[in-house]
Amino acid sequence: MSASAFLPAAVNFRPLMFKLNVSSKFVRHCRRHQRFSTSRSLNADSYEVVVVGGGAGGASLSNIFARKSKSVAVIEPNPEHYYQPLWTLVGAGIMNFGKSARPMAAVLPKRATWVKDKVAEFNPKDNTVTTEGGKQIKYEYLIVGPGIQLNYNQIKGLPEAFETPGVGSNYSKLYVGKTTEALQRFNGGDALFTFPNTPIKCAGAPQKIMYLADALWTKNGVRSKSQLHYNTSLGVIFGVKKYADVLTEITRQRNLNVNFKRNLIEVKPDTQEAVFEILDSSETPKETVTAHYDFLHVVPPMSAPDCVRNNKDIVDAAGWLDVDKDTLQHKKFANIFGIGDCTNLPTSKTAAAVACQIGIVKRNLLQVMAGDKPTSVYNGYTSCPIVTGNQKCIFAEFDYNAQPMETFPFNQAKERRSMYIMKKDIIPYVYFHVMLKGYWEGPGIIRKMFRLGMA
Known part of the structure; x- marks a missing residue:
């Protein structure tokens, strides 16, 4: 629950700071929520955080910010959510298509407002997005993650x-x-x-x-x-x-x-x-x-989806959402962050990359919301489990510089059955039961454990 829920409409912060020794950062946080709470009551289509897209990044971050912010809206038209990395195995006849699907309502947070529509237009100068159905939605902070077209x-x-x-x-x-x-x-x-x-x-x-x-x-x-x-x-x-x-x-x-x-x-x-x-x-x-x-x-x-690439204010020359490759903050609009396939991040577009980006966006957006500059840096980590045959897999992991960044203490370039099991069974479980709830930010901690905390 936000601090503003415990504060009256007019709070004199100076004596409060003196008596409780509250940090200036906390004060800025309270004031910001206080302002938002007032505007929220006047406009039902105004939210503190708006998330565009209910895919891997959007669903995960909406669950995180539903716990941390005053109000969240998720704009996503599809009734189902898919874990698409399984579709290679589905296409090969190894897995059933239904294993890759969940109802969208089951992966989005119940505390968020689900807007069942597509974004038609971004208006970053006005802090609004417009849906295909004509609804205008105002935000204080925007997370853009509608995937790829x-x-x-x-x-x-x-x-x-x-x-x-x-x-x-x-x-x-x-x-x-x-x-x-x-x-x-x-x-x-x-x-x-x-x-x-x-x-x-x-x-x-x-x-x-x-x-x-x-x-x-x-x-x-x-x-x-x-x-x-x-x-x-x-x-x-x-x-x-x-x-x-x-x-x-x-x-x-x-x-x-x-x-x-x-x-x-x-x-x-x-x-x-x-x-x-x-x-x-x-x-x-x-x-x-x-x-x-x-x-x-x-x-x-x-x-990038048409709604992104047709808006010249937010994209680069190639039509991808233009974000800083380190912080994932938009290069022009400080209250916008991007995640996943729609961005111009110079790394492979995978669910594993999104997992690491989740933690970066979470920490950096919270810093921006508190009035600070973002400091968390994304190293470009991504992963590509390459199934090379019957129950065999090469588990490729690497960074922005195309250098291997392997998690396990063995050569992952070798075909292994254990990595096939990881691809087919373990990672999908982590995805549905941990990552989408906002509790998985990639294997960095596991990598450190295997290396006894060393780089």
């Missing part, structure tokens, strides 16, 4: 091609089942796996499904008459050399073809062909190559 329609022939055999995508609840069906029906031939020419969430997922398909088709007896091709827009198979070296060797041993600098631009379902532009081509327009497919896993181009 999937742009299937930027690939010619999509999303229509998902209605034809052999085409799927683990990145959407609409199409992850198509992946499962296509994998099961595959009887050999050409299998294509793609990585688009944009930042994406979970950058390891495009190749995880290839390793799982390889394992499944080996088990089903069709691998020997199949050719698997990983067409990536990147110039490397993975951004951290330690893990890239191991993954390169795995693709070599398993006869998985990797083609760099290839970006999917069109799907032709009638002829079962995929068209890729060659990104390092010197021609204008760029040279293309067409490949036949019997199975195609599509990873769409992605961007």
Whole structure:
């Protein structure tokens, strides 16, 4: 409960400080809540903290600030919350889709107001957001975390091609089942796996499904008459050399073809062909190559949601929420913080990254609310458990500098069954039962324990 609940409308803070030896920071905290309490009673659509998005970051932070602030609103249109890292296993037929879902009402705090709508417009100069339904919501502090937008329609022939055999995508609840069906029906031939020419969430997922398909088709007896091709827009198979070296060797041993600098631009379902532009081509327009497919896993181009990228006041030149990479505070508006996939943080967009960002936003926003400057610094930690086959996983962890930042006291670049169990069972449990409630800020404490407190 805030301090203002115990204070009368007009408090003389000077004698109170003298008698109780209250710090000046506490006084500023009380005054701020006192002002907010007055304005809150006059405007039902005004809140101290507004959280945009009910995903991993939004749900976790709304639970935290529902316990720490006077009033919280969460703007989220979806009735269900999904733990999307499980969709690789769902697409491979290993897990049931329902295991990844919870009712949104079960993960958002009961003490918060849930606005079941989408944000249409941010008005940071007025400290308001406007929803698609026309509601204007005022805030003192804003947390922006609506996630990332999937742009299937930027690939010619999509999303229509998902209605034809052999085409799927683990990145959407609409199409992850198509992946499962296509994998099961595959009887050999050409299998294509793609990585688009944009930042994406979970950058390891495009190749995880290839390793799982390889394992499944080996088990089903069709691998020997199949050719698997990983067409990536990147110039490397993975951004951290330690893990890239191991993954390169795995693709070599398993006869998985990797083609760099290839970006999917069109799907032709009638002829079962995929068209890729060659990104390092010197021609204008760029040279293309067409490949036949019997199975195609599509990873769409992605961007910040339209409501974010269309507001030039809050985004960088590329359309991502423009926040300080250390503090996660907006570079222009001090009462706005960003979290997760919609931001321009130079690290991989994963749930593990969000977990660490939660603690940074929590501490820094509380400091700003108390009238101080934010001091907590995010090191760019992120994690990508790369499932490489039947109950095998490489557990990649790294920082802003693409340097390994491993938690466990063994080489995590080695394929291990223990790390597969961590990915499949332990992390989802922590996510639903600890992180979303606001009590998990990443494995930093565990890492220190394994290293006896040493760096």
